[in-house]
Amino acid sequence: SRVRPGSDSLLRMRLSLNECAVGVVRQVTVDTAVLCDLCQGRGTHGDSTPAMCDTCDGRGEIQSVQRSLIGQVMTSRQCPTCGGVGEVIPDPCRRCAGDGRVRARRDISVKTPAGVADGMRVRLAAQGEVGPGGGPAGDLYVEIHEKPHEIFVRDGDDLHCTITVPMVEAALGTTVAVEGIPDGEIAIDVAPGTQPGAVLTLRGHGMPHLRSGARGDLHAHVEVSVPTRLDARAKQLLGEVRTLGQEQAAVKPTRTVPNQPGGGLFSRLRETFTGR
Template structure:
């Protein structure tokens, strides 16, 4: 049965490499044999060391995520008992790193090189609800690092070349000795002169200063598909920041910011609007035209006897679903307006109506009462002569 390496370190399967490393460091400080002589702590220390060795190796972690156990598949790493046994492999330096923050002597990873991948970029663009519904091509300006056209990414001036760093001898790291309860421990850190690259540029490019890239503003076109919504991101591959030393560019993400519409409120693929209906129109019935998204002028029927807070649904008149074309619904919420002021003629007409329906007096209605119908259902009865 595969071991729960994530559980051993107390992290979830979605944990980042840094989160795994922090969890291991914390446990290593508590359980190291020189700090905690308890036998149970020593056994636990072996377990967390094995778990860290597995989860810090991309291939071994992939096997774990697929439900396997790399140490049961000939993946190696499990050793004999004692301090140097379980799961250290070449990672003894990580134990020292848990205490000192740097790698131990003998665990140098080598120079990282000057050429590094570029970072991803993010920008936001505003869209109207109509643009989200129909799709649009947006022309936007981006400000990113691009390849230096003078040195084409080399960072050097003319025919000059990078040279090995004199500080670290090309290793990309410098070492120092620290005293601890374990004795003298050699640690390593990135070289401050070459910043871990292992080489320096004595004659840098006069345009980019040796970085191999310069900042530039440029205009690009972004095709926004039908049905996008607020917060969605469109990925433009290799349109982000060019990396140091002219490294491959990252991606550019364009995030949609949907602007508020003056009539409609969006809820997923459905649209909602409010229609104010005068009391008489609610009683007699009417229709109203609305300038719907995509469809343009659209008629909404107000049924005779419409009650306050009623809703009329127009199927298929909402927003299109992304990548399917199927549309949501349009919900028209009907707000019945009762007049607060009446002229003498209006008052007389309503008094006539009330005299025709003398039983329509104000009353407290109990639940389940036969007379619990709304005002406008009674108006409908009056107009029908009942």
């Protein structure tokens, strides 16, 4: 038969982290084979009809007998005249030249669900290539490419960010405001005495799960900034604090390899979870 199923198509779509979190509806332009509107997929001109191929007598293949050392061997190959379909079109359609389909650009609506992630594919049934002879169209797959975010690094349904807290604020406690995805401003409480490297977790402030809708967590990794330039008054105040403290500098065993120069906590997080 001349009628064959069409192939699938692939389209790539770039989304921001916020768009992945809430889901979007976008109009996209695709270039695929569509049904020829002149012959409606028949491939013939006017009222003409296909005819049986005289070369293969409608079988779609040509058989031949060859002699070999073990005797006669019968082989078959695709008919070069009809291409294996068993019929030819003496009077083809002027628009599609007998193929039953033409190339065309068209706009379609693509809806992505909340919680999609990088590399996932959204399937649109029967929106791919129309097959030869007007055969059923394949599917269109939209592959999601997630743009890197300036603040957050995604790990599944969890989000990670880095907050930098001045030394005094880390000692006394403070609140840091973060623009959440997609919640808007979120207040992160930094407890008094928070240490560098501490991870503050906010339950339910991550990305939505693709199927259940349940939210992941937001993890804030704490960096404590130490002032490098102090005026006389600041030095005096810190000196007074030191006299009140009971802790002293000490040497401890090293359990981890020191970080490479120039690699901040945020860049290390991104490399850990994304490989970039």
